[in-house]
Amino acid sequence: MIIKGKLYDGLHAGSRDIRVRLGEDGYLTAEPDGFAPVSIQQVTVSTRIGNTPRHLTLPSGTMVETTDHERLDAWLASLGIKTSWLHRLESNMRFAAGAVVVVASIFTGSAIWGIPWLSTRAAYALPPEVNSYIGRGTLETLDKRVFKATTLEASRHQQLADQFGRLVPRDSAGIRYRLEFRGGGFIGANAFALPDGTVVVTDELVKLAQNDEEILSILLHEIGHVVYRHSLRQVISHSTLIALTTVITGDVNSAGSLVLAMPNILIDSSYSREFETEADTYALEHMAEFGIPASRFADFMERLERCGMLLAKADETEDGESEPVDAPGCEAVEHDAEGKEPAYYSWTNYISTHPPSADRIARFRQARQ
Structure with a gap:
């Protein structure tokens, strides 16, 4: 042979x-x-x-x-x-088919149950200094890539910050809450909750609100995201191995990759229905505690959605600027700070990361104070 x-x-x-x-x-x-x-x-x-x-x-x-x-x-x-046992297994079609099913089941089970369970445990196990490191690094990155300097008056900052201070949980679990203001740039009316307790609200969101109670309802929703570690759980589920290393070693430096991932996830990824429901529940319970009508949140979300739809229909001139739109309450911003994005993109960005639904809005409408 x-x-x-x-x-x-x-x-x-x-x-x-x-x-x-x-x-x-x-x-x-x-x-x-x-x-x-x-x-x-x-x-x-x-x-x-x-x-x-x-x-x-x-x-x-x-x-x-x-x-x-x-x-x-x-x-x-x-x-x-005898030839290799590995080759004999590869050559056995029944075994190969079974192996595919087993591997697919493991991956599916991990995605549906394993990773969410693991990300939740890891998010609550991270030391406070790691949360601070991730929050600080994420905000620095967003300041460089996304945000503009706020143009709101300092007195307006202080007014909202004082009201925000009343909303902070009494049992903060080591989290130091603070409110930051930024110009939204291309993301427009938006709000973000960072792992260290920093809540960032854009000027555009403040201008869109018709009263402070609407803003406070959004802030309570964002505090709910912090309390339940939603941003951490989301980024950990995308970076499971890195997060595990951070939890096991307690090494702040190993959280660097989480800092890199966090801005993109905050801007480009929407929260899951489960996360939004948890944050909504938190907001509803505490709006009642502070005497804020539940309808304020629904009013704001409906206005945000309506403004986005109306501005999206605006005719554009040859130079790319939107024609005036008959959209009461939507006049605050019709372009981003640099005029590079159509107005509807900025107005609907909060919707893309915090997707409203008829059920969510109805829940706030039906809630009794």
Whole structure:
């Protein structure tokens, strides 16, 4: 029996074609030359994995590479040498199909139950200094890439900050809450809750609200995201291995990748229905506590959605600026700070990351104070 392959003699950089006779006596012989006859007992045969080339390594260091798998396996079998168990499993279609089902089930189960469970445990286990590191780094990144300087009056900042202070949970679980103001730039009317307790609200959102109670309802919703560690759980589910390393080692530096991931997730990814429901529940319960009508949240969300729809329908002039729109309550911003994005994009960005639904709005409408 003869197999074809390439010979690497260890003396030259290249290879040359070779034919190897596989004898019934268990010896390999090169034809016409290349190496002296050698017993299979002295040859190391690499494991067969699919149809990748295999290597026959001789005692002298000379190596033969071949893809004549069937002939080589038949010869080895005739000598009583069993082929790799891995290849036998690969060749068993029933086993292969079963393995696919098992692997798919494991991945599905991990995605549905395992990773969410793990991300929740990890989010609550992270040390406060890690939360501070992630929050600080995320805000610095957003300031560089997204936010503009706020143009609201300092007195307005203080007025809202004082009211925000009343909303902060009495049992803060080591979280230091603070309110930050930024110009929204291309993301427009929006609010973000960072892991360290920082809540960022944009000027555009403040301008869109018709009263402070609407703003406070949004702030309570964002505080709910902090309390339930939603942003952390979201980023951890996208970076499970990194987060596990941080939890196990307590090393703040290993959280660097979470800082890199957090801004994109906050801006581009919407919270799950479960997370939004939890934050809504928190807001509803505490709006009642502070005497804020539940309808304020629904009013704001409906206005935000309505403004987005109306501005999206605006005709554009040749220079790309939107025509005036008859949209009461939507006049505050019709372009981002640089005029590069249509107004409807900015107005609907909060909706994209905090998707409203008729059910969510109805829940606030039906709530009794």
